[in-house]
Amino acid sequence: MASIFQKMRDRVSETTKKFSDKIDHLFYYKELDDDFFDELEENLILSDITVDTTEEIIDKLQDNIKTKKLKKVEEVIDELQNIMIQMVDVPVEPISFPVISLIVGVNGVGKTTTIAKLAKKYQDEGKKVLIAAGDTFRAAAVEQLQTWAERLDVDIVSSRPGADPASVIYDAIHSAQAKKADVLICDTAGRLHNKVNLMNELNKLSRVIEKEKGDYQIHNLLVVDATTGQNALNQAKTFNDAVKLQGIVMTKLDGTAKGGIVIPMINELKIPIEYVGLGEKAEDLVPFNAKDFVKLLYDPKIK
DSSP: OOOHHHHHHHHOHHHHHHHHHHHHHGGGOOSOSHHHHHHHHHHHHHTTOOHHHHHHHHHHHHHHHHHHTOOSHHHHHHHHHHHHHHHTOOOOOOOOSSEEEEEEOOTTSSHHHHHHHHHHHHHHTTOOEEEEOOOTTOHHHHHHHHHHHHHHTOEEEOOOTTOOHHHHHHHHHHHHHHHTOSEEEEOOOOOGGGHHHHHHHHHHHHHHHHHHOTTOEEOOEEEEEGGGTHHHHHHHHHHHHHSOOSEEEEEOGGGOSOGGGHHHHHHHHOOOEEEEEOSSSGGGEEEOOHHHHHHHHHOTTOO
């Protein structure tokens, strides 16, 4: 069976090729002059690394060149990789059970599928799972979750369309406690076009969970679509303001050339990407190692 590293290598070829081509082009420069750094800065930004993180990378790189007395382009490229690895070295908060996960994100990023994949993952680990259909504004969202719950044979707490999401979450928490569920996964609405109301609602849900959680740990996850590039970072900042996030799930990383956003996503938020979606199957939600990903950016052929 292929390792997670091999699977990620094979499935993020679009991202790695785009980035590697840009880095390879820097080897044409024989001197570490202004042209070299201008080219590097442009290439990083074109790879969906934000201006703020790009400037931070360039500043650290120039400082390290002086401190370590680097002279060759090859040495500088290696140092660039080391800097990026340090940027994504954010520890994943360990989960202790029982746990409540509030799953947030805009519509269309794959929240429902991610919830199903997480439920399957925990099931496979022998955990008792309960799902809460907290997106009461979209009847289709509740129906999708109910279909997944039946398919996975897990319990679900839901209510009528338009019901108060906080009441659904409240009922789900007490149901999880009564059934001694190890994991409660809560869906939420994702209507960023009505941002103020949505964020107020998420704040309310967080307060309900905090008040009623009892012995349950809270581990909130944001789902973002890698194909949206830097917009994914903007979404993450907005949701993190409303809900304290412990981790990120990045979907569709297998189908984008915008995977460079992984670096500023972790660096600027200091929140780890815990899982990435590399396909539609349950097993295609895989644990993410950001250090390995940065190495792949430089050499997609790495074993």
